[in-house]
Amino acid sequence: MLLEEMLKDERTEGRIEGRHEGKIDSILSILSSHGNIPEWVSRKIRSEKDSATLD
Numbered sequence: 001m002l003l004e005e006m007l008k009d010e011r012t013e014g015r016i017e018g019r020h021e022g023k024i025d026s027i028l029s030i031l032s033s034h035g036n037i038p039e040w041v042s043r044k045i046r047s048e049k050d051s052a053t054l055d
Contacts, residue, residue, distance in 0.1 A: 016051075023054040 027045055031037050048054055 020051050020054070023051060024048070027054065 024046055028037060028042060031041070045054075
């Protein structure tokens with residue numbers, strides 16, 4: 001039972017991380033469609049850990 005719970009938690013964390021990375025990719029894609037993104041802006045967006053902030 002403990003192993004099943006651990007695997008479930010890891011899958012949940014993986015889904016959350018995937019959504020977070022998807023938000024970052026979407027933001028960078030939208031910005032790049034309007035021109036070059038300064039490196040500092042890209043780093044700032046990629047380093048953001050709060051999904052609500054990315055929203």
